Amino acid sequence: MAEAQYSVASQDSLVKVLMSRHIAISQVKRSMPGYRVQIYFGSQRVKATEVKTEFLQLFPKTGAYLSYQQPNFKIRVGDFKTRLEAMKFLKEIQSVYGGAFLVKDDVKLPTN
Numbered sequence: 070m071a072e073a074q075y076s077v078a079s080q081d082s083l084v085k086v087l088m089s090r091h092i093a094i095s096q097v098k099r100s101m102p103g104y105r106v107q108i109y110f111g112s113q114r115v116k117a118t119e120v121k122t123e124f125l126q127l128f129p130k131t132g133a134y135l136s137y138q139q140p141n142f143k144i145r146v147g148d149f150k151t152r153l154e155a156m157k158f159l160k161e162i163q164s165v166y167g168g169a170f171l172v173k174d175d176v177k178l179p180t181n
């Protein structure tokens with residue numbers, strides 16, 4: 070009888086340990102594979118910053134990310150889980166950003 074009680078208590082503590090590890094990993098990992106729309110690619114940092122600022126004025130609810138991959142800067146926008154979501158947004162902005170295209174990227178997880 071004591072053996073069964075020990076087993077349950079041992080499993081409870083193991084579950085707690087596993088849950089705390091899962092929570093810790095979830096808090097660290099804030100991204101997942103998804104899609105973004107690239108609206109700028111070039112070697113001028115000032116121009117990249119201008120494009121990002123302009124985009125955020127037009128689409129304030131959509132994230133914009135500046136990255137540098139030597140020797141070029143990139144502006145990628147959005148955090149889309151699916152290609153379909155990204156395509157819909159791409160069509161929405163193509164009148165302003167005619168050269169925009171989809172890229173696979175790690176996107177931010179929703180915070181809710």
